[in-house]
Amino acid sequence: MEQEHSHRTVESVWDYPRPPRVEPTSEHVQVFLGGQLVADTTAAVRVLETSHPPVYYIPLEDFAPDSLIPASGSTWCEFKGQAAYFDVIGGDVRADRAAWTYPDPVPGYGPLASRAAVYPGRMDRCTVDGEEVQAQEGDFYGGWITGRVTGPFKGAPGTGGW
Template identity: 45%
Template sequence: MPADRSGLQAARDAWRYRGQKKPPFAQVPGPGQESVWDYPRPPIYQPDHRLITVHAGEWRIAATEAAIRALETGSPPSVYLPPEAVDQSLLEPSERRTLCEWKGEAEYFHVNGPQGLIRDALWRYPHAWEEAAVIAGYFSCYPARLACCVGGERVRPQAGGYYGGWITDEIVGPFKGEPGTGHW
């Protein structure tokens, strides 16, 4: 991801859908559901006061009722947890870094728990850009690597392995991340 201004703008402009109009393949949400195709791009951030828990095997590594959902077109929400909700004694810094054209540079963490080392299981934006400042320092995690629950419902991971969206029964897609969904 280019960090220069022109490269950053090109990355932002590459997205085809921005939440103003649903694509013809979007699923229709039922009662109590929301479509990822109604989410905007750039993302917005909403508080979530349901109980969010994260486990590595039998160990609970996070719990909060003060999470923030990042909502971005075509992607299930990524849920960000306040730093005080995460047992950081189980985390080891990773060398991995990524750059989001909306949030800035992310740093990653391994979980060293009872089942051994779970690589790059969590990330955060320590210096999130102005538009994403509300999540600066907050942690999110991959539900494919850790057991994440929202209000008691076990989260399903977003396909593809790169994005960390949390899929629950209230969210309908289809979701970016599958082959052929680049720049949806």
């Protein structure tokens, strides 16, 4: 169910695959925290999974120096493997465990090893090609909602079984 939106195709998250697909994007992705630009790239990848808005993974080298601090704990994704977390620092703000990476992802997800994703709702703001991102609902998923995607999206109360 693709539609046109501002000269680009609008994607339904229900057309995304499961297991998820990793797709390079040349979109201009920026992340702001504590009044500072903490990440700036045109070399992100999007992870596209049924019912979820895309998650943008930014090359580690495109984060500002000292903005990612390794944090304790990990989680397991049935598709991508074991995730490691970072605190994100921008200006005088520290967002605990607000970014994650897959340092040794399962086959098919190799591009994620050199990239990190952030929870957009825990940053001052995130933008894709200048458009401010809305965060996916819930406190577990890190999807980025833009005018490029339509839902309904997993994450809101009552959607856990989707």
